[in-house]
Each structure stands twice: as structure tokens, then as C-alpha cells.
């Protein structure tokens with residue numbers, strides 16, 4: 001064999017070797033995930049368990065600064081690493097929950113990448129309409145898919161523990177059942193598009209003050225019944241692909257480093273099978289995060305690699321623990337559009353989503369007051385007052401902000417509805433608001449909250465003239481909040497002097513002429529109403545209703561839509577009445593190291609109704625332009641045997657079509673356990689009922705609906721005794737009651753004794 005032959009054979013050998021090596025390399029989707037993991041190097045595993053990092057870009061088209069992961073979807077919050085030799089694509093994660101947050105403008109690209117701004121979560125929950133929320137989810141998920149995103153970082157379902165919570169607008173309610181049901185409807189809607197969700201922030205992240213360090217100290221019972229419950233419902237009813245652990249500590253341990261939270265409860269008790277990711281830059285001990293079952297560390301930093309490698313070397317972390325997390329991540333990647341190589345259009349049908357945003361916006365509005373049928377407004381000339389009438393807040397700031405194509409102003413909405421508005425007043429307000437906005441310091445980041453500008457002063461003579469020329473006055477008062485800071489009692493919860501004067505003086509001027517005044521609350525969260533509500537004839541909470549705001553509000557003002565929203569969070573008489581007021585946001589007040597949930601399960605109406613505290617507007621409250629009767633409430637048995645069914649009929653007994661929310665509260669015997677006066681257990685939103693039309697409603701209660709969490713036994717226990725079913729139009733407006741007996745105590749479910757508080761929590765007293 002001459003030298004040339006030897007060389008040829010040698011080259012052939014190398015090529016065949018390379019070829020066979022290529023062939024044996026497993027590929028994600030074609031080969032079992034276990035084989036992929038076996039073929040991964042340690043460096044690859046350390047890549048896959050953390051994101052690709054995050055850098056901030058220059059301000060985008062909206063004048064905000066969005067996180068840019070570079071590459072595929074600018075403005076998305078993060079992405080995972082690709083490992084192409086094993087067929088593992090990168091996946092893209094982007095924020096919600098009021099719509100997809102991505103940059104609308106791209107470098108050297110003339111196209112716009114707008115997303116629909118839907119109503120904030122509190123507004124969606126106020127519809128009490130899970131089907132509608134599911135539709136919003138479907139539309140939102142379509143935008144996620146068509147913009148090349150794999151997982152939407154939403155919905156959020158922390159609790160409205162206190163009205164000052166800076167991210168309450170991103171959350172649904174003070175009640176865990178409403179929160180869980182809304183979240184499940186949303187997750188099911190979004191995920192029906194073949195994209196994922198990340199339910200957040202797991203758990204007890206109910207404040208922004210020192211959110212990265214605060215220790216939330218909560219009893220086992222309050223944890224199980226109030227703070228974990230919404231997540232449990234969402235996991236069991238909607239199977240979200242991912243869960244985002246929260247920044248804070250719970251009873252001494254960071255949520256993201258908490259094995260009992262992320263593995264014992266989430267996976268073992270509830271059967272969650274997806275991946276857990278950290279909130280952005282959360283926690284301190286990265287190896288502990290991996291150990292706890294926090295699979296993906298976001299947005300991803302070098303220091304995580306160093307710390308996890310060190311723990312592996314020192315054997316405080318085993319490679320099987322790392323592999324377990326890698327497996328979870330790969331299993332989620334397998335479900336993504338990126339893995340399917342979905343050819344996204346970058347052009348979702350935004351027009352198709354406009355009507356859903358508008359309907360959800362108007363259906364989430366709550367009519368608080370309507371003296372002498374002030375609303376709907378049948379006359380034509382409206383004096384439109386208040387800065388927010390000309391500069392509505394349609395969503396909050398922070399990661400929940402959405403870069404939308406437009407906002408329908410209230411002025412435009414009312415004009416489109418056929419009302420006649422004062423152009424001079426419009427120009428005056430617009431000029432004032434623009435000047436005040438221009439005088440503010442430039443927004444440096446998406447975390448800078450845009451607060452309302454001070455109300456424009458109007459002389460009494462101006463108001464008298466307006467009262468002369470117009471049929472009615474409509475005053476919009478705005479509020480805004482966002483991630484990273486809580487709200488302030490003095491300047492945010494209570495109205496300031498200028499706002500109070502505007503309402504008072506306008507009312508005087510209009511009432512003198514026998515004309516009415518309506519206040520629209522364009523708010524993110526609960527505000528005081530007691531100092532001014534007696535001056536006015538009508539109050540409508542519009543919340544922050546998304547980009548179709550002006551149309552959605554006008555739909556209710558005009559009566560095109562009959563308001564059917566109900567409160568999912570209580571409006572107290574006074575901030576000091578809030579059960580957590582004394583403990584929020586914790587101690588020391590400046591940078592709270594801990595916040596003790598002394599109020600236990602007595603959050604919101606559970607507190608007010610049990611301790612007989614008067615409130616301004618109770619949980620579940622909301623007026624309509626029509627009336628409803630509840631009739632024929634029947635329980636199928638007087639004795640509870642595994643379940644019990646309640647049937648009833650609801651009838652529209654008024655003159656216009658409308659929808660009603662039927663609420664079922666349950667009062668337990670409370671012999672051996674402390675029990676709230678009653679708790680929401682079931683609800684339903686009727687279809688649009690025409691005058692005279694009825695709908696049959698049926699609710700079935702299971703033993704789990706009767707149970708409370710017993711800390712001694714670490715179990716959900718249904719006490720024996722007499723239970724009262726209360727059918728209400730709110731938590732206080734109870735229309736019918738029925739009783740049944742549970743003969744013997746039922747141990748509904750035994751769970752693990754975990755997340756025990758690290759200090760004594762006093763039994764809650766008023």
C-alpha cells in the first residue's frame with residue numbers, strides 16, 4: 001500500500017468516526033430526554049439551568065426602557081440557552097399580565113410590534129366572568145405565539161392583602177377562590193395557543209417594599225387557605241407550564257430556595273409537573289435554589305454558574321439534583337413553539353382583539369352609586385372634568401406595562417357614543433396636562449411609576465358656566481402604580497385637597513342648577529371614597545381598562561353596556577380599618593426586614609364581616625341598570641353526604657337587559673375552629689338576561705368546600721355541625737339562606753407539616 005492509499009484510508013477513518021459520533025448524538029424530541037441529559041456536558045447543564053442574561057437598551061418608542069435580550073424578540077424579559085448539537089432551541093419569555101410586553105420599535109426596522117393592552121387583572125376579576133377572562137387569555141396567547149414568544153410571564157395572583165400593595169393591579173382579589181378561578185381561566189386561554197404561562201409570584205409576595213429581602217411571616221393556616229390557594233387552584237385546574245417563585249422570604253427562607261414550597265407542596269402535594277423559574281435576580285444562594293427544585297435561574301448570570309459548580313464540587317449539591325431540574329426544563333422546551341419551529345407571523349390580528357379588550361373593559365366596571373338613575377346619561381351635553389378624562393391610565397407600570405398602538409381617550413369615547421363635549425374645556429385640560437407632563441423628570445426605566453399630575457384648578461365662575469351649558473358633569477380621577485414601590489396613604493389612597501375641591505365645587509355648581517355629577521374612578525387599586533361620595537350622584541369604577549378605555553367607559557355611561565362588575569376587593573371606610581394596616585409593609589418601615597401577617601385568615605371581607613366592621617362598599621358589591629330576583633333556592637338534601645347541590649333561578653325583573661353575578665357564601669359551624677363569618681365558595685355570571693328572562697343555576701359543594709386548615713393535624717378538616725348556605729348579590733347583601741348538617745367531622749386531606757413560622761404569630765384580635 002503506497003503512502004497515498006494510507007492517507008486516504010486515514011482520512012476516511014476520521015470522517016467515518018466523526019459521522020458515527022454525529023449519528024449517536026441524541027436529539028431533543030427524537031430521543032428520550034434522559035439520553036439528552038446523559039449526553040450533556042456539565043457546562044451545558046449549567047447553561048440550560050440559567051437564562052442568557054439581560055441588558056437594558058436605550059429608550060424605545062414609548063419613551064421607556066425595556067429589557068432587551070437581543071436577537072429574536074427585543075423587549076422580551078429573557079431567554080434560555082440553545083444547545084444546537086443536541087437539538088435544544090432557545091426559548092423566549094416575555095411579560096404580561098395585561099398583555100404581551102415586548103418593544104414596539106426595533107433597531108433599523110420601520111415596522112411596529114404593538115401588543116394589545118387588555119384591562120388590568122383587578123378589572124378582569126371584577127367581571128366575575130371566567131369565560132370572558134378565558135377569551136382574553138386566548139387573544140393574549142395568540143399575540144404571544146405570533147410574536148415568537150414561548151412563555152408569557154403571567155398571570156399574577158398574589159393577594160390584595162392591603163390596598164397599598166404596588167402591584168395589586170396585576171392581581172385579582174382579596175379572595176383566593178376568585179383569584180384562583182380567574183388565573184385558571186386565563187392560563188387555559190393563553191395555553192390553548194400552544195404557548196406557556198408562568199403563574200407568579202409564588203408566594204406571599206403581597207408588597208413591593210423591600211420585595212427582594214422581606215420575610216413574610218405567615219401562619220400555616222393563612223398560607224394554605226389564603227396565600228397558596230389561588231396557585232393550588234390554577235395548578236390543578238389549568239396545568240400551567242411554569243411557575244415563577246417570588247423574591248421574598250416565607251417564614252425565614254427565600255421562596256426561590258424553599259424546597260418545601262417548590263417541591264413538597266407544589267410538586268408532591270399538588271402534582272405540578274412543569275418547571276419553576278426564579279423571579280428576575282431573586283434569592284441569594286443559587287445552589288440552594290437548584291436543590292429546592294427551582295429549575296431555571298432568571299435572567300441568568302455568571303455567578304450562578306460559579307456557585308452551583310462549587311456546590312457540586314463540594315458535594316453539597318448532587319448532580320442528580322441538577323439533572324432533575326434539567327429534565328424539567330427540557331420537558332417544557334419540548335412543548336414550545338420554538339421547538340416546533342413555529343413560523344410566527346410577527347403580525348397577530350390585533351384588530352380581532354379590540355372588541356375583546358373593549359368588552360372585558362366595560363364588563364369589569366363597577367357601578368358604586370347611582371342616585372335617581374343618574375346613569376346611563378340620556379342627555380347629550382357633558383362637561384368632562386378631571387385630568388384623567390384627558391389622559392387616562394389604561395394600565396400600570398413595570399413589567400406589567402404594555403406597548404400598545406393607541407389609547408382611546410374618554411373624550412373620544414364619549415364623542416363616538418354621540419355626546420356633545422366642550423372643545424374649549426378639552427383644549428384647556430389637554431394643554432395643562434401636556435405642560436405638567438413635560439415638566440416631570442424624564443422616565444429612566446420601566447420601573448418609574450407615572451403618577452397623576454395635580455388637578456387643574458377651575459374657578460367657580462368657570463364651573464358655573466359649565467353647569468349652565470351642560471346637562472351633567474363627569475369627573476375622572478386617576479391613579480397609577482407599578483412594580484418596585486407600594487402606594488402611599490396620604491397622597492394616593494386619600495384624595496388630595498385639589499381633587500376634593502374639584503369634586504366639591506363642581507357638585508355645588510351643578511346641583512345649584514339641578515344637574516347631576518358623576519365620578520369615574522380610573523384607578524389601579526382601592527382608594528378612599530368616604531370624604532367625597534356624598535357630594536356626587538353617581539360613581540363608576542372604570543379601573544384601568546386597557547387601550548379601548550374611552551370606548552369601554554362610554555359604553556357604560558351611555559347604557560350600551562349595562563354594568564355588571566362586582567368588587568373583588570373591599571372599599572373600607574378608612575385606611576386604618578384595613579386588618580393589615582398596622583403591620584404593612586413591616587418593620588422597620590423604611591426597608592422592612594419582616595412583615596408579620598398577624599391578621600391570619602382575616603383578610604378583606606373575612607375580617608370586616610366577622611368583626612362587624614362597617615365598610616364603604618363590601619366585597620361582591622356592584623349595581624346594575626336593572627334588577628334581579630333570586631328565586632326557588634333549593635338544596636337537594638338537609639344532610640351533607642359527600643356533596644350537596646343547590647339549585648336556584650335568577651330572573652331579570654327590571655326593564656333593561658343585564659348580567660348578574662350570583663354568589664354563594666358558606667358559614668361553617670365554627671365550634672372547634674375559628675371561622676370567618678362566611679366565605680365565598682361558588683359564583684357564576686349569568687348570560688345576558690333580557691327583561692323577564694330567567695336562568696337556572698346549580699352549584700355543588702364538596703367536602704373540600706367545607707374544610708379549613710387545621711394546623712395541629714396538618715389537614716383540611718370539615719367540622720361536623722350545621723352549615724348555612726347564603727346566596728347573595730354581595731358578601732353582605734344575602735338574598736336567601738339554606739342550612740344543612742354534616743353529621744361527622746371529615747378529614748378531607750392530610751398534608752405535610754411544612755413552612756412553619758419562625759416566630760410566634762399572636763392570635764388575631766381586633
Ligand code: BGC
Nearest residue numbers: 077095153200279280399483
Ligand atoms: C417581576 C416579574 C417579571 C420579571 C421579568 C420582575 O421584576 O417581578 O413579575 O416577570 O421582572 O420582567
